[in-house]
Amino acid sequence: xxxxxxxxxxxxxxxxxxxxxxxxxxxxxxxxxxxxxxxxxxxxxxxxxxxxxxxxxxxxxxxxxxxxxxxxxxxxxxxxxxxx
Amino acid sequence: xxxxxxxxxxxxxxxxxxxxxxxxxxxxxxxxxxxxxxxxxxxxxxxxxxxxxxxxxxxxxxxxxxxxxxxxxxxxxxxxxxxxxxxxxxxxxxxxxxxxxxxxxxxxxxxxxxxxxxxxxxxxxxxxxxxxxxxxxxxxxxxxxxxxxxxxxxxxxxxxxxxxxxxxxxxxxxxxxxxxxxxxxxxxxxxxxxxxxxxxxxxxxxxxxxxxxxxxxxxxxxxxxxxxxxxxxxxxxxxxxxxxxxxxxxxxxxxxxxxxxxxxxxxxxxxxxxxxxxxxxxxxxxxxxxxxxxxxxxxxxxxxxxxxxxxxxxxxxxxxxxxxxxxxxxxxxxxxxxxxxxxxxxxxxxxxxxxxxxxxxxxxxxxxxxxxxxxxxxxxxxxxxxxxxxxxxxxxxxxxxxxxxxxxxxxxxxxxxxxxxxxxxxxxxxxxxxxxxxxxxxxxxxxxxxxxxxxxxxxxxxxxxxxxxxxxxxxxxxxxxxxxxxxxxxxxxxxxxxxxxxxxxxxxxxxxxxxxxxxxxxxxxxxxxxxxxxxxxxxxxxxxxxxxxxxxxxxxxxxxxxxxxxxxxxxxxxxxxxxxxxxxxxxxxxxxxxxxxxxxx
Numbered sequence: 001x002x003x004x005x006x007x008x009x010x011x012x013x014x015x016x017x018x019x020x021x022x023x024x025x026x027x028x029x030x031x032x033x034x035x036x037x038x039x040x041x042x043x044x045x046x047x048x049x050x051x052x053x054x055x056x057x058x059x060x061x062x063x064x065x066x067x068x069x070x071x072x073x074x075x076x077x078x079x080x081x082x083x084x
Numbered sequence: 085x086x087x088x089x090x091x092x093x094x095x096x097x098x099x100x101x102x103x104x105x106x107x108x109x110x111x112x113x114x115x116x117x118x119x120x121x122x123x124x125x126x127x128x129x130x131x132x133x134x135x136x137x138x139x140x141x142x143x144x145x146x147x148x149x150x151x152x153x154x155x156x157x158x159x160x161x162x163x164x165x166x167x168x169x170x171x172x173x174x175x176x177x178x179x180x181x182x183x184x185x186x187x188x189x190x191x192x193x194x195x196x197x198x199x200x201x202x203x204x205x206x207x208x209x210x211x212x213x214x215x216x217x218x219x220x221x222x223x224x225x226x227x228x229x230x231x232x233x234x235x236x237x238x239x240x241x242x243x244x245x246x247x248x249x250x251x252x253x254x255x256x257x258x259x260x261x262x263x264x265x266x267x268x269x270x271x272x273x274x275x276x277x278x279x280x281x282x283x284x285x286x287x288x289x290x291x292x293x294x295x296x297x298x299x300x301x302x303x304x305x306x307x308x309x310x311x312x313x314x315x316x317x318x319x320x321x322x323x324x325x326x327x328x329x330x331x332x333x334x335x336x337x338x339x340x341x342x343x344x345x346x347x348x349x350x351x352x353x354x355x356x357x358x359x360x361x362x363x364x365x366x367x368x369x370x371x372x373x374x375x376x377x378x379x380x381x382x383x384x385x386x387x388x389x390x391x392x393x394x395x396x397x398x399x400x401x402x403x404x405x406x407x408x409x410x411x412x413x414x415x416x417x418x419x420x421x422x423x424x425x426x427x428x429x430x431x432x433x434x435x436x437x438x439x440x441x442x443x444x445x446x447x448x449x450x451x452x453x454x455x456x457x458x459x460x461x462x463x464x465x466x467x468x469x470x471x472x473x474x475x476x477x478x479x480x481x482x483x484x485x486x487x488x489x490x491x492x493x494x495x496x497x498x499x500x501x502x503x504x505x506x507x508x509x510x511x512x513x514x515x516x517x518x519x520x521x522x523x524x525x526x527x528x529x530x531x532x533x534x535x536x537x538x539x540x541x542x543x544x545x546x547x548x549x550x551x552x553x554x555x556x557x558x559x560x561x562x563x564x565x566x567x568x569x570x571x572x573x574x575x576x577x578x579x580x581x582x583x584x585x586x587x588x589x590x591x592x593x594x595x596x597x598x599x600x601x602x603x604x605x606x607x608x609x610x611x612x613x614x615x616x617x618x619x620x621x622x623x624x625x626x627x628x629x630x631x632x633x634x635x636x637x638x639x640x641x642x643x644x645x646x647x648x649x650x651x652x653x654x655x656x657x658x659x660x661x662x663x664x665x666x667x668x669x670x671x672x673x674x675x676x677x678x679x680x681x682x683x684x685x
Contacts, residue, residue, distance in 0.1 A: 009673055016173050023169050027162045032333050035155070039323065044295035045304030050322045053158030054150075054381040055291060058165045058374050065172045065367035072177075072363060081674040083358050 008079040015075065019068050027057040087486045091230060094490035095497060098268050102261045102498075126361045128263060130368025133352045135262035135269065137164075137369070138376055139215075139503030140222020143269060144496050145559035148474030150384035151391075154313075154321035156332055157384060160560060161377050163336045163567075165370060167343020172366030175344055176353040178582045180362035181671075181678050184354075187347050187574065188518040194581040195589040196665055198523060203596050205518045207573035208347045210600065211566045212511050213544060215346075218562030219504045220246075220545075220552030225472045225559070226496040228427040235428050236553055242500070243549040249501050250508040251538050262506075265498040270375055272495020276479040276488050277379050280386045283482060290382025309385055312392050312399050317448030317457070321385065328633050335564070335638035342567025342640055345575030348503075348510040359675035387478045394418060394481055395443045395467065406460040411440040420480035429470035430477075436463035443467040471558050504545075511544045512537035556611040561637055565607055568640025572599035576647040582673070585666045591655030599647030606643075607636040 030038060035049025043051050076082035142164065150157030184190050187208065192201030220239055223246060228238030274290075281293030285305055297304050309321045318324075325332050343349065352369070353362045393399040398410035414432060424430035432441060444457060446465040476496055479489045516536035521528045528536070556562055573596045580587040580595075634642065671677070 005670060005674065012673070019169065019173060023166065027166050027336065028333060031158060031162055032329060032336065036323070044292070045297060045306055046295040047306070047322050050155050050158075050306070051295070053155060054161055055294075055378055057162050058378055061165050061169050062367065062370050062374050064169050065370055066364070068169075068173055069360075069363040069367055073360060076360075076675055079674075081676045083360060083675050083678055 004079055008075065008081055011075045011079070012072070015068065015071055019064050022060065023064060026052060026060045031057050087489060088232070090486045091490040091493050094487065095230065095494045098494040098498060101264050101268075105261045105264055108260075126356055126365040127368050128259070129352060129356050129361075129365045130370075131266045131372050132259045132262040133349065133365070133369035134372035134376075135266035135498075135502045136348060136352065136506040137373055137503070138266075138269060138499055139563065140219045140226065140496070140500035141503075141560040141563035142376065142380075143273060143499035144222045144225055144475050145218075145472045145561075145563075146475075147380045147384040147387065147478075148471040149558060149560050150381060151388040151474050152471050153326055154319060154324040156324055156326040158381075159326070159332050159336045159339065160564075161380065163339025164343060165374060165377055166336070167340040168366050168370040168373070170340060170344040171349070171353075172363055172370075175350065175578055175582070176362040176366050177359045177675065178672050179350060179578070180353055180356065181359050181673075181675060183678065186513055186518055187350055187578070188514060189522075190581065191577065191592070192522070194665065194669070195577075195587075195592045196662065197589045197593075200577075200589050200593050200596075201518060202523065203593050204574065204577070205514050207569065207596055207600050208514050209511060210604070211342075211346065211569040211574070212348070212507050212514075213548060214569060215563055215566035216504060216507050216511075216544060216548035217551045217555060218559045218566065219500060219507070220548045221555040221562060222472065222496075222559040223500040223504065224552060225427070225429065225470070225476065226493070226500050228429070229424065229473070229476055230493050230497065232423070232426055234426070238427070239549055239552050243545050246501055246504045246508070247542060247545050250505040250512075250541055262502055265502045266372060269495040269498045269502075270372070272491045272493075272498070273376050273383070273475075274379055276482070276484055276492055277383050277386075279484050279488060280390070280478070280482045281382055284386055284389065290379050290386070294382040294385055305385065305389065309389055312389070312405075314450075315405050315453070316392070316396075316443070317445035317450055317453035321388070327635060331634050331638055334634050334641045338568045338571050338638050338640035338644075339564060340571075341575045341644055342564075342569075342571035345570035345573070345578065346567065347514070347570075347574070348506045351510065359678045383475065383478060387474050387481065390478070390481045391469070391474075392443070395441050406456045406462075408438075408440075408460070411442050413440050415439065417441065418481075418483075420477055423480070424473055424477055427473075429473045431468045433466055435466050436461055441467050508541045508544060512541045515540035557637070564637040565611075565640075568603055568607070568637065568643065569600055571640035572603040572643025572647055576644050576651065580648070580651060582669065585669045586655065586661055587651065588655050588658060588661045590658040591651040591653075594654040595647040595651030598650040599643040602646055603639050603643035606631070606639045610636040 030049065031053035035053060038049035038052065039047035041048040146160050149160065179190060182190055184193065188201040188204045191204040192198060220242065223242035224235050224239035227242045228235045231238065231241065277290040278288050281290040282288050284298060285293040285296040286299050287293040287296045294305060298308055306322055313319070313321050326335065353365060356362050356365050395412055396405050396410050397412065398405045398407060403410065414434065421430060438461070442462045442465065444462065444465055448454065476492055479492050516533045520536050521533055556565065576599060577592045577596050580592065
């Protein structure tokens with residue numbers, strides 16, 4: 001195989017790591033661990049920690065998957081391993 | 085028209101639609117039966133995955149649990165959506181590239197042994213059957229209300245219909261049928277939510293309504309709800325947590341990784357044409373799922389508000405909830421309560437004999453509430469409301485038009501049937517294909533395989549129905565246990581199969597056995613052996629034998645940790661992975677060269 005398999009895998013793992021960091025911060029961070037603190041801030045009628053647990057994290061999850069799919073497509077092409 | 089007549093008409097029409105589509109796209113060969121020929125567009129696939137996913141647990145049970153748990157109910161919302169991020173990045177594209185029919189086939193090849201495949205089948209069966217028990221609980225609620233019969237009769241009727249439904253069409257029928265089901269159930273969920281949100285806050289979007297002020301008052305809905313529930317001795321809605329923060333954290337982890345390890349969801353990603361599509365397909369699935377999941381918190385809080393304000397008239401006026409006149413008279417109770425009393429899921433017992441319904445938390449530790457209740461002559465909570473009825477009863481409580489109530493019934497039935505059918509299919513393919521054909525009876529004919537599949541469906545539904553009569557918890561709670569089992573066994577082994585080139589068969593098998601073993605032990609110890617009542621031996625939740633206060637429903641995450649640890653430990657002590665397997669893992673990691681799925685035929 002003449003592709004740069006190692007470089008491709010490294011780039012993939014870096015992307016996954018970055019997405020997982022955001023994923024963790026919005027749900028486990030803002031939604032659970034920091035929620036009691038964030039609840040003193042209000043977003044409309046929502047206490048912020050409550051909002052992240054019951055609304056915000058889900059919106060971020062949807063965005064994360066599409067961002068991942070898009071960037072992964074770019075990485076595929078860069079390393080020339082995309083499907084033809 | 086009478087409510088019951090309209091309900092029959094709407095439910096009848098929705099079923100005519102599903103069955104029409106199933107006949108139109110009737111499954112032919114075995115391959116079509118399982119994966120619809122590998123050619124489904126990502127958006128269509130996402131919608132079908134959504135219908136498959138949004139089961140009786142999500143549709144019927146979840147908002148009721150959130151209504152009861154308040155903030156802590158967010159663990160279901162985050163857990164059951166966040167798992168899709170893991171699925172999209174860690175599993176879906178690679179399993180699609182791998183190009184096999186089923187999850188056990190992946191295990192058989194990647195871990196180069198029939199043993200790994202057999203262990204995987206056992207884990208899948210344990211998770212899927214537990215899942216169906218939860219579904220049958222929900223099916224019972226939906227059918228009992230729909231037909232106006234007791235909960236048990238509802239479960240028996242539901243068993244028959246689910247079976248007929250699953251046997252009738254294969255996945256191809258199911259893929260397009262499920263698109264129709266998705267449309268019915270999402271309308272059924274959002275339409276009443278929009279109505280109720282308008283009634284209470286004037287904002288048509290429940291996602292925003294939940295964060296808005298109450299109509300005609302200068303107080304936000306959540307603040308008002310916090311006040312009401314604390315007045316009545318319940319935990320504060322926006323901050324109450326299930327047990328502890330640690331338990332909520334672990335519970336969420338368990339649901340997330342369980343989502344990424346459940347076979348009937350994973351199998352969906354084998355049906356898209358390319359690896360690229362497997363990634364975006366998970367995104368589309370989550371879009372369609374999030375429409376319901378972001379509506380659910382609004383449904384939950386508003387249902388709770390309406391329930392309290394119906395039973396206690398002082399709730400909305402802001403008067404004294406303990407005043408004698410505030411609690412409504414039982415004889416003047418609204419019609420929806422009478423309808424639900426028939427099912428046995430809503431019960432009233434007049435403890436203080438005053439003919440009025442006192443609904444509050446009589447186990448509260450708040451001395452103020454206890455004193456006020458005693459002074460008012462309240463002798464304990466008099467109304468028991470099964471949490472699983474909240475969503476179906478919600479439009480009735482809010483006095484919405486009859487067609488909306490009928491639509492919700494149709495949605496509840498669609499949700500319960502679609503997921504139960506998808507799971508039965510996963511069970512039947514695991515038994516007939518992975519166990520019988522691959523292991524015990526290699527010369528089984530295609531016809532014999534289909535027959536074996538149908539027999540295993542029948543057995544699965546009888547077991548699930550029997551246990552559904554005495555469920556180990558509310559529908560969503562039981563389903564959470566199924567996720568724990570998948571989380572502790574399938575997910576870690578799948579992930580290591582892709583992300584570790586050195587994981588060998590001994591490690592994977594030992595890991596799966598240890599993970600699911602410890603999780604099952606913990607669950608059975610607290611919930612009864614094989615969920616049979618009275619056989620639990622460590623006492624109910626909250627007792628002294630709880631590992632850091634983690635509930636059995638949440639224990640899958642701990643099981644998964646043990647799975648990883650045991651797998652790596654055993655791997656280091658046994659023979660390394662053969663070179664060709666390591667090369668295969670390398671090839672699975674890149675999208676190029678993906679081909680149509682093929683099975684062992």
